[in-house]
Amino acid sequence: MRDFFNTLRIEWLKLKYYRTFWILLGIIVVCIPAFNYVIYDLTDNSFPKINGQNLLGNPFSFPNVWSTVPYNAGILVFIPAILIITLFTNEYSYRTHRQNIIDGWSRSRFIFIKLTQVFILTLFITIIVVFTCMYFGLHTQKGDQPKAGWEQLRFILFYFVEMLDYSLLAVIFAMLIRRAGLAMGIFFLYMIIEQFVVALGRNKYKLTWVDYLPEEVSDRLIPQPFARRILAPNNNALWEKNVPLYLSVAVLYIIIYILFISWRFRKADL
């Protein structure tokens, strides 16, 4: 345990004075609430009100806010991906991944602490999402709405899983490509291509397996929250039925990514 905290302290030494890290982290901390505010403003003011009620319902009020904010934050997943790719490819471009091993870390320790870093970063961003949910929930609260039950809070877990899925995929791209700009470009290209394959496969060819592609399956954990009862009344029940499978496949991807990353780093020439 002492070894673990010592290793964690060394990772902290790498980040403490790294301005890019603090700037990107700051962007994440600001963008999640700010982007949600933009959507809140849009939903609150841009849709007609019937009998004083918003056409879209109250997506930013308790308990709906627990799925609305994670859904919106999920759109910004590319910002943490930029940070993770930057941190990972730095080690390759400075060749410090080699030096850390030469100086006495085992390969397993290096990759373990890098994965821990991704885990902590994902947890931190999830906490930002929780605070954002609470802010909007309390801000828009009218009367005695129930604040949250498991049904709502599970979206926080789903967001964490979604973020971890994307983050680990970003690590794989960083690890294989090793150059920051190229890794980010190919990662974003992959995101677009997968969305294209999903859209084409599902709508044109009626393929169901496309729902289980890496990005898509984790995206499906948090369905589009606006006016779901009006726009897609039948999807709710179907989603409830499928969500355990979505969650299992998304977690399976996480396990596969971790195993692949660890295996690759332990076996490859550095």
Next chain:
Amino acid sequence: MASILSLKNISKSFGHIKALKEVSFDVPAGSVFGILGPNGSGKTTLLGIVMDVLSPNGGSYEWFGNSPSGKQRREIGTLLETPNFYHYLSAQHNLEIAAAIKQKPAADIERVLKLVRLYERKNSKFQAYSLGMKQRLAIASCLLGDPSVLVFDEPTNGLDPSGIAEIRQLIIELSCAGKTIILASHLLAEVEKVCTHVAILQQGVLIKSGDVATALSQEEWIETGSAEMEKLHAVLMRLPGIKNIIRHGNHFQVYFNLPSPKPAWLNQHCFEQGVVLSFLQPGKKSLESAFIELTNHASN
């Protein structure tokens, strides 16, 4: 003498290129062990394998008589290929990371920075350093915790002549302090001045290894001259152990079958035979010539 590092049939391929072919040798404790070879001969690949950043395709190696581990690497100061540091951090912060990984006290940072004359610039970022300063910082990092074994891969890369002389002096001092030093270089003059043992690689094949005198037999001779060249030639011919005499203008180059012939002995012999020498100078084949001869012989 106990082995610090022992290699057994190490092989490494990059695709279809064989970078190392069954290389085996031992590095004795307390030696300054030079790994020699032209660029691309496999020196850095070999050091990369023993520092666990490259995986060998075959063979094994041991540090201090044990299977390799991170714990052993923490007791070895290594500069491999290029200085590898976080560009956005200062020298002080970079060495704090290195010291923490090596589990050495951070208090030692001041000593090593002073040793390589970087203490005044300890707060400058690594990216602001010149190539020579980066190299000196890497050497400072190697010296953290005063390790008993040092591995230097082309340690004088990027250094100016005075920097090269300083590093050479440092290596000699470290060797005198009983450290084992493994030094990979293609600069033979550098190796000639400091190494006690060598391993010579060419295209991934170990041509020879052992102590410098045995591995690279550097033929020795004595050059001599006199006012009476004919008489001198006759006297020299009577010397015991004579191998060959070559005349170059007004002096002779005398080769012997004996190891390290002494000029004083030759002078005395000539004087007793009635020849007064006007010129007397010992000579030795340079390591470079011996190396080229050896590598040419191997490639033929």
